[in-house]
Amino acid sequence: MNKPKVIKSYENLSEELLEQIKLTYPRGFLRHLISFSDGKGIRQKGLPFETEDKYYLIKMSPAKAKGIIEEDDDFDDAGNLKTKVRDKYLDNQSDLEFLDSNNNEAKREAYE
Template sequence: MSAVQKPRVIKNYEKLDEETIQGIKLAYPEGFSQHLIRFRDVDGRLNSGLPFETDEKYYFIRMTKSEALLIIDDDDDYDDDGNLLDEARETYEDNLDVDEDDADIADADLLDPDDVGLEEE
């Protein structure tokens, strides 16, 4: 018997729904740039993105390091040092009904950059 695999999708950060963005903020409370994965696509182009897993999907959110830094810098939920504010964290945990431990993820285990099963969404 084989396990059902979650869909794996590539998506731009700006196109994510608010609930997914809140989950990402909880998973990466100290910013995104240090968690980016870099890989070459089938055409040999260098890509980078942020892995994120929900109950339904594995996401690979397209972004460069400079975009990741800009997103955090422009987001009022993060302080000047790039850390998620406690108030935002508590609000999102309540909205998503998660325990603090559930928000932590091991990003290295989320997506294999060589996985060809990613789909544009």
């Protein structure tokens, strides 16, 4: 099955999707950005994220990726998702199997 590809701005994502993204990228977004061409052929940067039914590219520049993490209270001063926040989000999202196969660093022992 081909999943629909969706390009969205970070600000337009639902809280549920934001939680899933933070669990997938608990150490920040910057090193995970990829280049892509939008519908007009303009090169942009985006954060790839895949759910059970869609493939997302979340538009963000490297500066924006860094700024989001610096300003988000869910992340500590080192840019890592806080343990209490991670645990809460894991409980909220526990029924989503795709998080296990989405390179989800949140459950890796290396995170501890």
